[in-house]
Amino acid sequence: MFRIGDFSKLTQVSIRMLRYYDNTNLFKPHFSDETTGYRYYSAYQIPTISLIVSLRDMGFSVAEIKEVCHYDTLNDLKSLLTKRKNEVENSITEQFSRLKQINDFIANINKERVNMNYNVQLKSLPSYKVVSLRELVEDYSQEGMLWGKLGEFAEQNRIKLNQVSYTVYHDRSYKEKNIDIEVMIGVDELGESQGEFVFKETEPVNKVASILVSGDYTNLKEAYAYLAKWIEDNNYTINGIALQSCLKGPHNANKVEDYLTELLMPIC
Known part of the structure; x- marks a missing residue:
């Protein structure tokens, strides 16, 4: 069993985030001492916190991560990750489109537009x-x-x-x-x-x-x-x-x- 500070170092997750995950019921300590209020964690919890951190970095919300943690099979996780992958790809496409619009607008500002006066x-x-x-x-x-x-x-x-x-x-x-x-x-x-x-x-x-x-x-x-x-x-x-x-x-x-x-x- 590890106190919160040691578990924080082992998992590279800040104490602040561990407390936040506890308060949101996303990731609870293995044991909490009611007398001292100390939180204790188990090495067997490390895979779970690692998954939570990875999902957070991928942009999943706390509610979505809670749902993932209750999945029974890897196929469920794969399905969710595939959905997120598609969302990210669509977002990238939209952002590249916006970037092109910005670059085109800048180019139009910086260069003399020969088409500004059309011959009707x-x-x-x-x-x-x-x-x-x-x-x-x-x-x-x-x-x-x-x-x-x-x-x-x-x-x-x-x-x-x-x-x-x-x-x-x-x-x-x-x-x-x-x-x-x-x-x-x-x-x-x-x-x-x-x-x-x-x-x-x-x-x-x-x-x-x-x-x-x-x-x-x-x-x-x-x-x-x-x-x-x-x-x-x-x-x-x-x-x-x-x-x-x-x-x-x-x-x-x-x-x-x-x-x-x-x-x-x-x-x-």
Whole structure:
């Protein structure tokens, strides 16, 4: 049996923490002398306190550690640790994403932004013959999947395509989940629609404000803000759903810096 000070040295756990674990009923002394109040510990308790310290360092709460200490099998412990591992990995991913946002923001502050003044052009859009695919997807990252499905459909059915391609975001407001996205590619001739793959002619648009955005897709947010200011300053109003056309992207550019996206906003 060891008094609390000696047990503290043997386990490298402070007296303060041993008393705290006792008071929270997480780890009790093997014996407490009611007369002197001294706490005595057994060497057989060392594996338990070692487990508690390890779990604490992994971020488990006292309540969670109590639950672990009552587990009967190692499989239960392994299951809990696997769950914690997944939580930590997700947290790391989120933190790296935040770190990238911070670094990008710092870079934007420290460098001269060549894209701060976009060249807005006014033009009209004729009616196009297209084959389209419209789905409700989990988030914006799924747009590439839609393009892949549409391209595969066109290839399997030997559809003659042209250079026209647009993405339409049909939601009336910005959404982070369950996004209504339509992708479309120009065709030489209209075919017969098959399920979710639809052949159609798009409606002509009398007037759109168009700007070209270079580089990473994260630049689009700034471009939309610029376009909104331009529309307001020039006394126009939005008159339809915005279109995006990927002129250069993952399909035909090796570097993100070479990406080129056209934003088209119907106005009147």
